[in-house]
Amino acid sequence: MPNSPSPQGGGARARMQRWLPKLVLSPSFVLILFFVYGFILWTTYISFSNSGMLPDYSWAGLRQWSRLWNSWTWGIALHNIWIFGLLYIVSCIVLGLLLAILLDQRIRAEGALRTIYLYPMALSFIVTGTAWQWFLNPGLGLEKTMHELGWQSFSFNWLIDSGMAIYTIVIAAVWQATGFIMAMFLAGLRGIDGEMIKAAQIDGAPAWKIYLRIIIPQLRPVFLSAVVVLAHLAIKSFDLIVAMTGGGPGNSTAVPATFMYSYAFSRNEMGIAAASAVFMLAVIAALIIPYLYSELRESRS
Amino acid sequence: MSFLHINNIRKHFGETTVLKGIDIAIEQGDFLVLVGPSGCGKSTLLNMIAGLDSISDGELLLNGRRINEVHPAQRDIAMVFQSYALYPSMTVAGNIGFGLEMRKVPKHERREAIERVAKMLQIENLLDRKPGQLSGGQRQRVAMGRALVREPQLFLFDEPLSNLDAKLRVDMRTEIKQLHQRLGATIVYVTHDQIEAMTLATRIAVMRAGELQQLGTPQQVYDDPGNLFVAGFMGSPSMNLLNARIVMVDDEPVARIAAGEGTLELPIVRDREALRGWQDREVIIGLRPEAITDPASANRQDGVIHETSLTVSLVEPTGADVYAVTHLGGRDINARMRPGTQLSPGEQTRFAFDVSRMVAFDPQSEERIR
Amino acid sequence: MSTAPPTARAGVLSRAILYAILAVFAIAYLMPLYVMLTTSFKTLDEIHQGNMLALPDNWTIQPWLEAWGSACIGLECNGVHGYFFNSIRIVVPAVLISGLLGAFNGYVLTKWRFRGHRIVFGLILFSCFIPFQIILLPMARVLGILNIANSVTGLVLVHIVYGIGFTTLFFRNYYETFPNELIRAAQLDGAGFFTIFFRILLPASTPIIVVTIIWQFTNVWNDFLFGVSFASGDSAPITVALNNLVNSSTGVKAYNVNMAAAMVAAVPTLIVYILAGKYFLRGLMSGSVKG
Ligand SMILES: Nc1ncnc2c1ncn2[C@@H]1O[C@H](COP(=O)(O)OP(=O)(O)O)[C@@H](O)[C@H]1O
Numbered sequence A: 001m002p003n004s005p006s007p008q009g010g011g012a013r014a015r016m017q018r019w020l021p022k023l024v025l026s027p028s029f030v031l032i033l034f035f036v037y038g039f040i041l042w043t044t045y046i047s048f049s050n051s052g053m054l055p056d057y058s059w060a061g062l063r064q065w066s067r068l069w070n071s072w073t074w075g076i077a078l079h080n081i082w083i084f085g086l087l088y089i090v091s092c093i094v095l096g097l098l099l100a101i102l103l104d105q106r107i108r109a110e111g112a113l114r115t116i117y118l119y120p121m122a123l124s125f126i127v128t129g130t131a132w133q134w135f136l137n138p139g140l141g142l143e144k145t146m147h148e149l150g151w152q153s154f155s156f157n158w159l160i161d162s163g164m165a166i167y168t169i170v171i172a173a174v175w176q177a178t179g180f181i182m183a184m185f186l187a188g189l190r191g192i193d194g195e196m197i198k199a200a201q202i203d204g205a206p207a208w209k210i211y212l213r214i215i216i217p218q219l220r221p222v223f224l225s226a227v228v229v230l231a232h233l234a235i236k237s238f239d240l241i242v243a244m245t246g247g248g249p250g251n252s253t254a255v256p257a258t259f260m261y262s263y264a265f266s267r268n269e270m271g272i273a274a275a276s277a278v279f280m281l282a283v284i285a286a287l288i289i290p291y292l293y294s295e296l297r298e299s300r301s
Numbered sequence B: 001m002s003f004l005h006i007n008n009i010r011k012h013f014g015e016t017t018v019l020k021g022i023d024i025a026i027e028q029g030d031f032l033v034l035v036g037p038s039g040c041g042k043s044t045l046l047n048m049i050a051g052l053d054s055i056s057d058g059e060l061l062l063n064g065r066r067i068n069e070v071h072p073a074q075r076d077i078a079m080v081f082q083s084y085a086l087y088p089s090m091t092v093a094g095n096i097g098f099g100l101e102m103r104k105v106p107k108h109e110r111r112e113a114i115e116r117v118a119k120m121l122q123i124e125n126l127l128d129r130k131p132g133q134l135s136g137g138q139r140q141r142v143a144m145g146r147a148l149v150r151e152p153q154l155f156l157f158d159e160p161l162s163n164l165d166a167k168l169r170v171d172m173r174t175e176i177k178q179l180h181q182r183l184g185a186t187i188v189y190v191t192h193d194q195i196e197a198m199t200l201a202t203r204i205a206v207m208r209a210g211e212l213q214q215l216g217t218p219q220q221v222y223d224d225p226g227n228l229f230v231a232g233f234m235g236s237p238s239m240n241l242l243n244a245r246i247v248m249v250d251d252e253p254v255a256r257i258a259a260g261e262g263t264l265e266l267p268i269v270r271d272r273e274a275l276r277g278w279q280d281r282e283v284i285i286g287l288r289p290e291a292i293t294d295p296a297s298a299n300r301q302d303g304v305i306h307e308t309s310l311t312v313s314l315v316e317p318t319g320a321d322v323y324a325v326t327h328l329g330g331r332d333i334n335a336r337m338r339p340g341t342q343l344s345p346g347e348q349t350r351f352a353f354d355v356s357r358m359v360a361f362d363p364q365s366e367e368r369i370r
Numbered sequence C: 001m002s003t004a005p006p007t008a009r010a011g012v013l014s015r016a017i018l019y020a021i022l023a024v025f026a027i028a029y030l031m032p033l034y035v036m037l038t039t040s041f042k043t044l045d046e047i048h049q050g051n052m053l054a055l056p057d058n059w060t061i062q063p064w065l066e067a068w069g070s071a072c073i074g075l076e077c078n079g080v081h082g083y084f085f086n087s088i089r090i091v092v093p094a095v096l097i098s099g100l101l102g103a104f105n106g107y108v109l110t111k112w113r114f115r116g117h118r119i120v121f122g123l124i125l126f127s128c129f130i131p132f133q134i135i136l137l138p139m140a141r142v143l144g145i146l147n148i149a150n151s152v153t154g155l156v157l158v159h160i161v162y163g164i165g166f167t168t169l170f171f172r173n174y175y176e177t178f179p180n181e182l183i184r185a186a187q188l189d190g191a192g193f194f195t196i197f198f199r200i201l202l203p204a205s206t207p208i209i210v211v212t213i214i215w216q217f218t219n220v221w222n223d224f225l226f227g228v229s230f231a232s233g234d235s236a237p238i239t240v241a242l243n244n245l246v247n248s249s250t251g252v253k254a255y256n257v258n259m260a261a262a263m264v265a266a267v268p269t270l271i272v273y274i275l276a277g278k279y280f281l282r283g284l285m286s287g288s289v290k291g
């Protein structure tokens, strides 16, 4: 680690200069301590309290947690986030990597194509949800279009099918994030040492084998970052579901984020809402903390 | 009273001690080079002189005044960094003038000073460029200009040439030396390159693992190394170090060295009295490659020449010289032969040893015997 | 440069397949935007009768005018323009203040390190990753206590606080690449803490300023969770208004107006992305992906 300047010297000015950095950092740090860590503690405490519509600081032990765990909707939400998260992460990575590799073949219009794959990232989930809700609208959207094009038997009504609605959200979410993942992989591909690939070619390895055996294994850090970014986006998924299905039909597309919101602001069950939020935080923390730890440790050397 | 006095200075970073009591004093106009392997604490010492690192223990005196607690900006010191550390968003003129601007020098004076320095360094045509548009050598000059313009009492250089390619490095080395002579400035210069140290310095301080090994003129450090480390570090190719035994022949000490099947006996010329005490004990003797030559190139005027035949095991022509490698005293040793010498491996040839340049070391303490 | 092994004698056929695949993906990615745009220029009749993929027979900007000025959101029928300006009033201060704080933090955390700087950075960084559900309940109460619930000011505060993590990360990673010698040289030249920052580091920070502004702009503009949780009614941002418009259960669904409103909500970030997306990606790749 490079040592930081620590100028010597007495006098008021020098002493000021030594305090200044911490002074400048402190507003942010205090904000974070209060609004992040203070709030985490508060919410955690509430999850063990009797709070309903208003905070009630009397200790309730695991009452809210057992209510949460016995909730039918919470079960659906967990089930959905599991399906959604898995499909979302895997599809984005597979498609993103595929697009990155295809784009890396000295493609003529690479810049334009990259822009096209990437623009959904600029859109809000609400806009994305609005667009896809319309696009997949069973009465007027894709289904009707296919019928008019002559494919009379085509049927696509997942949006209103409680068993399938969650998959429409996966489609929209993947559409939005693939480009970003592609860009990450593309940057990773461009960072690989070209000489190693030349060496493999001289050794006579065919292109697909070079990708499988040499290039893709070297993208491991990108895979890791992609999983972290996507998992984090998946657990926070809220906007897209609200915009596309509102959690419906029925409760069929509920996820922990929508569950928490409705218990917090519609049903006035602060205790359960807090417990569900703490659970979400715990899952993310279990994923993120080791990642951050290893990243920060690496930069130490 | 010396101009810069580094008095028993120590530096700790937490538990680790990086400098273990350094004592150096130089006079005004001296060019002190701190040389040593990477990580030995040279930059740390330089940063402490600049005031950029705190001094854990000891005293730093500039012109007789204690400056341990003086803020870097008030020490009247300028520094040239290894990475040049040019301010990326300012022009060359802005870079050079920044220190004056901070010292509230009026604009027209600043302009004059910048132009004077730019002329001295031949970078007048670069004044409006940004550092990103300069080559390595040009950046190096700007970095020097930034230091020169302030006309400080003391210049500090931290490996200023190590990012340049070989040819430019040699040219800049010459230029720095000329600048030193022209300005009569006092300079502390850090490098890990012993050739740079030899060519530039009026005083060399050889450092190793936070300790000062030897302080002296380049000639002293080269001819009279204080210990095995200095002997091995200074000079390229490095000094030949071989195992020998001191024996008495006709009541005079002689170094007996294993040579092939038999032995070679080299008379002791230097430190003779001290070596009498080493009778029948193992020592390590040191001989520079240029003190082992072919008989015709031997310096018979100043030296004391002792000739013998040895088998050549390898020949390395460098153009200017031919180095012959032979086996002696359990080591491979390098001998500098006349250019154009025709030799082939396995051949027996005559070597001339200039024993007046031979030095001896204690194998245990690694200190010089004298 | 491409790392792809040069396919020396790659067949024309395989190149054609490659381009075909890329083109199919491109069409798939463009389709929703295309449909959104064309729908927003159609009349409701045409939407009900015609083909979703067809261009409008009768181009009309009526849906846009309605979305902007007279569509009913909740009880009021003034369109989304008020909410659009709300979003602007939220975005501008939130981006500038969180960006400036992040720049200072990055500067201190790389160039003026102190004992424990790593922990401080870790704590700040972790705030990027928390699910915001964990702070919704206490934040709603604190905004209430500060008397800025349901206000633009409240949302600005929220976005500043939860933006600091990312802005700090960006600037820290950027300033990490600046040699410490730069700071030392400036100190010897006589510059102090703020002079070094404003005269030397900040003028050399354009790439990361671009990244930070785009990132924060997109995040704040596109935010829905904070908006819907902390700002109902008149102070809601555009995303909340759009959702209320599209998913209100009353009346006939005016898909063309919905799409026009969605475009209004999308246009600012799309423009930013198209104009500066290149710099954004370049900076992002060197910055955030590597923590
Ligand atoms: N801030 C620091 N904290 C701990 N150790 C340091 C710090 N700065 C330098 N060191 C250590 O001090 C030793 C000397 O470093 P340095 O003066 O840079 O060596 P040199 O310039 O001779 O190569 C090195 O071993 C280095 O690891």
Ligand SMILES: [Mg+2]
Pocket (backbone or CB within 6 Å): B042, B043, B044, B159
């Ligand atoms: Mg150094």
